[in-house]
Amino acid sequence: MISLKGKVALITGASRGIGRATALRMARAGARVVCNYLHSKEAARTLEKELKRLRAGYHFYRGDMSRAKDVERMFRETLRKFKKLDILVANAGIWKGAPIEEMTEPEWDETMDVNLKSVYLCCHHAARIMKEQRRGTMILVSSTAGQRGEAFHSHYAATKGAVISLTKSLATELGPHGITVNCIAPGWVDTDMSAEPLADPIEMEKILALIPLRRLASADDIAGPILFLASDLARHITGEVLNVNGGSVLCG
Numbered sequence: 001m002i003s004l005k006g007k008v009a010l011i012t013g014a015s016r017g018i019g020r021a022t023a024l025r026m027a028r029a030g031a032r033v034v035c036n037y038l039h040s041k042e043a044a045r046t047l048e049k050e051l052k053r054l055r056a057g058y059h060f061y062r063g064d065m066s067r068a069k070d071v072e073r074m075f076r077e078t079l080r081k082f083k084k085l086d087i088l089v090a091n092a093g094i095w096k097g098a099p100i101e102e103m104t105e106p107e108w109d110e111t112m113d114v115n116l117k118s119v120y121l122c123c124h125h126a127a128r129i130m131k132e133q134r135r136g137t138m139i140l141v142s143s144t145a146g147q148r149g150e151a152f153h154s155h156y157a158a159t160k161g162a163v164i165s166l167t168k169s170l171a172t173e174l175g176p177h178g179i180t181v182n183c184i185a186p187g188w189v190d191t192d193m194s195a196e197p198l199a200d201p202i203e204m205e206k207i208l209a210l211i212p213l214r215r216l217a218s219a220d221d222i223a224g225p226i227l228f229l230a231s232d233l234a235r236h237i238t239g240e241v242l243n244v245n246g247g248s249v250l251c252g
């Protein structure tokens, strides 16, 4: 059993998908969780009911992770409520498509802001807190797209590649302060984000043909490895990219 008893974890984009599954896994492992969301109020309420049933300590924070003020307030509220922060999971993200010749500047900027600037902002505040504590762990959510690129989602792939290099930079920079920084790179996950291509049986067949395990990940298939990275079992791992993709991108 992995225990996060006594730990405080902050998860961005926790209302749905991977973030939600991670919040539940961490709460079940004994952590108190700060759950960020933006638009999905109903989904956040449902998660809150589940956390209550688990008798977990929690705090919900509605805010846009691409906005510096919202992120700053979230960290302030976390400290006010729980007095410390042990685990950051920078997970919030969007996946939009456009051929490069049609991609507009606002579309490019939106993906950069939500998928990359948000990660910088969260790491910035988490590092300040964790350096003072002289301990902490950060888990940043990338994607196979950041490793092999993704046609018609070039801005998305660029942000996810940047998340990998950010992980490696911060692991080196923050390691001497007792802080680990790792990255998780999921392949296809069955969440709202990928619902459109997965609803098309022809697309689905093509996708499955490229996954050696011939199955999609569930959100919980990603949350489990995130829990491992957040635990003491992973205390000597830093700067690592953990691939959770059914074997579809075999790279270390």
Ligand SMILES: NC(=O)c1ccc[n+]([C@@H]2O[C@H](COP(=O)([O-])OP(=O)(O)OC[C@H]3O[C@@H](n4cnc5c(N)ncnc54)[C@H](OP(=O)(O)O)[C@@H]3O)[C@@H](O)[C@H]2O)c1
Residues within 6 Å of the ligand: 012, 013, 014, 015, 016, 017, 018, 019, 036, 037, 038, 039, 040, 041, 063, 064, 065, 066, 091, 092, 093, 094, 095, 114, 141, 142, 143, 144, 185, 186, 187, 188, 189, 190, 191, 192, 193, 194, 219
């Ligand atoms: N699904 C996949 O196949 C896949 C594959 C590889 C990597 N990933 C990565 O995994 C992460 C989670 O994806 P998912 O599949 O769980 O997606 P999802 O089901 O679409 O959920 C996305 C979450 O991010 C939140 N979010 C979006 N923009 C936000 C913002 N500006 N501020 C705060 N929260 C925001 C959403 O909150 P609200 O709904 O409350 O707005 C939601 O909770 C993303 O970084 C994604 O790129 C996913």
